[in-house]
Amino acid sequence: MINFYHVTKRFDRYSTALHDLTFQIDKGEFVFLTGPSGAGKSTLLKLILRQITPTEGQVVVNGRNLNTMKHSLLPYFRREIGMVFQDFKLIERMTVFENLSFILTVLNVPPKEHKRKAYAALRAVDLHHKLNAYPLQLSGGEQQRVAIARALINDPLVLVADEPTGNLDPDMSRDIIRIFADANLRGSTVLLATHDRELIRESGRRVITLEHGRISEEKMQIAERAAPRSEHVFGMAQ
Secondary structure, eight states, X not given: OEEEEEEEEEEETTEEEEEEEEEEEOTTXXXXXXXXXXXXXXXXXXXXXXXXXXXXXXXXXXXXXXXTOOGGGHHHHHTTEEEEOTTOOOOXXXXXXXXXXXXXXXXXXXGGGHHHHHHHHHXXXXXXXXXXXXXXXXXXXXXXXXXXXXXXXXXXXXXXXXXXXXXXXXXXXXXXXXXXXXXXXXXXXEEEEOOOHHHHHHHOOEEEXXXXXXXXXXXXXXXXXXXXXXXXXHTOOO
């Protein structure tokens, strides 16, 4: 589903963000990407979205070589990708429904389908009762869940998230991870970048650790019982 082959990304001759990365994420996996600030996580995610291209190596997503993809095909490719940003990127002058409807318009979904799809996506994040609210009327956690609903609204093949729990308390962070786990169960391949080691320890998921633009560690995390909620969040028992 996601393949990096000897990928290096330089922004200039003094700045190399990623060094010779080779890894594979299979269809249906849920993988955490972690590492300190400046390790290259955001650069890696931008490569997957084809917001940037590698200096060396190949990036292949869902069988498509992003290095050689024509610019005219990018909108079609990105319809298969759901992206969640740490800063939400909601349009403040639009209601929750209008934010989701705008994305559906970009995806060429018929207008008669917008209300149904928006309501279904918001139900998945338990915010269907906020359909007509504006972003500034919502808490930070609610805004993040709307951003996730927006990413999920077209049942993406790949779901990518950049620090989606970075500004949330532990309980809300677990709720957010539960939503990603549910999307994974429905078939989305998930790559989630986070600094939250507690969530990673609880997850029982594969972890890729970056340090100075290189993979310093790659392993399957053994789930730990850190709180009673963790079994519900990840659907595991110890």
